[in-house]
Amino acid sequence: MELVKRYIYAVTHKLPEAQRADIEKELHGLIEDMLEERIQGGEPTEKDVEEVLLELGHPRKLADQYRGYKQYLISPALFPTYVSILKVVLFAIGIAMTAVFGIETFMDPANVLDHFVGNLFSFINACFQGFTWVTVVFGFIDYAGVRKEKLGIKEDASWKPSELPPLPDSRTRISRADPIASIIFTILFTVLFTFSIGLLGIWRFPSEGSSIVVPFFNEEVFRTFLPFIWALLAGSVLLDCAKFIFGRWTTKLIAADIVIHLLHFVLALAMFSDASIWNPDFLAQLADSGLAPIGSEAYELASSIWNRATESLLSLIGIVVAVQVIASVVKGYKIKDVC
Template sequence: MDSNKKYGADLIERYLYAVAKRLPKEQRADIEKELAGLIDDMLAEKAAGGEPSPEDVRAVLLELGKPADLAAKYRGSKNCLIGPDYYGFYITVLKIVLAAVAGGLAIALTIGAIAGGRGNLLEYFGNAVSNLVSALFQAFAWVTVVFALMQRYNAKIDEKGKQWNPSDLPEVPAKKARIPKSEPVAGIVFTVLAIVLFNGAPEIFGIHWFGETHAFVPIFDMDVFRSMLPFINAVFVLGIVKELFKLAIEKYNLKLAAAVTAINIVSLALTLHVFASPAIWNADFITQLQAVQSFAMPADFDLVYHWGRVPHYVAVVAVFGCVVDTMTTIAKGIRYGRGR
């Protein structure tokens, strides 16, 4: 295959990939096949039976338009507030966030009902539904506002920038370099769940006894915990931002490695500030445990010593996790950051 033919085939492959990745998974194969056939027909007509040149390929792709716009036509969607460049990503993130908020609140409310006793079930159920609707509405509003701002900012850049050119299409990443959507999606879901639980049901973090009476021993000093919530939430938000970077970039490269490294450093600093300090941990944890009649202190395990070492253990785990995640992402970024 000569260089011109190879370049044309590569450009078509990049265009097909750019369109397909914006489509629902179940439609991608069929639409990609259909679009490839359409491009072949247009090239045959353009080349008048001869061998299509790179200029012919560029002309056909320009005629088809930006991948995001073409994908929007295939989806049959007319987007105003959120344009085709972001619509698919917006829907994905919105589904993730709404599902995570609903699941997290359901868990938090269930725990609250169990820990707080039955009380007036009808009143509790009414408040629960009200809180759920309010939380879902807020989640929807914030996600929509963020993407609307992204769309507006991107539109201003497009107005000032040059016209779209097929040569600007990013290369199709190697399969091993691609990040499956399931990974960042799972990360976002669990992070949102953590946000809901830490903010809405901090009583989950402790030891519960359910006997004739309910006993609860918190692992945190709740006053200090509440004062640290802004820092804890900042760690979670940074975690979501990191996963959004993965969803948006879709592959390991040096840009993602730099973003992950910066986010991990800040997150680690905040995590150590909060959890490596003895202040946030319940200083009376052992005493409160011993006060529970059914609890027996283990004979062959120095619980008092190890509880005092909890901040150290948390720091070690946090640093280890940060280093592994950062170095893994950097290694993959270096390996796959150039070319395909």
């Protein structure tokens, strides 16, 4: 019956992946046995099913029994998802800081110890901030009532099987890999913009001496936009956490997704329309590096591309955002069809 499937899904969907199939099979058998004992060979009614499920108890409590321990740091309903997201965030921070250390060491191998110590402190600080922000995000989601109204069932003694959330439709389901990948890339970009913006540029590796980087951006001006970048990236992570928690597209999630994409374009427009964000000495530094001497064909090509950098970059960002918005609108129509 549909109610039995919903109950089993509510118990198993946040348990470890390796346990779900066995527990689902066990619950099916247990519920069938309890119904058989109750009806003694007759046909079970919906009331019989509800009474059996009430006897089994709240899905969250039953899941705790299978899990073997109770969880109360954030909330019993959200804690497993909180831990999963926290692991993803810390893993992404580790990858990002390792990449920064590798690049800095490659660029300047003579000061590898300084790079290691500096990145170690940055890693500890980033992990602390990551832990803090993930906890704040999940605390906010729990405080906003998402757990009770959208994700789970009432946790008091008045719980009823009819309050079980519906099974997600395959057309609206969000793969867990999508928000996880998005969170990882968002954190990588955050670390890059925060610690290594000076490494974005043209690299040259001379036969002797340290490597040379001709940066694209005026770092001093770029850093004035960092609070807006952090705020928008934090909004992106918050949205990805919501996707991970819900596990399915809703009209509100789609609307938020479209708003985040549009805000990305607005921020890009504000940033790159300011000509001072670009390195004012880029062409001169490029010529001094020997990669494109003044008067050479390479210099003329670089100058032509550089003069169109803002227009080209904004056009590219606009196309990407337009594709993402269209994809979100299509998801909205799918949800409409399902409903």
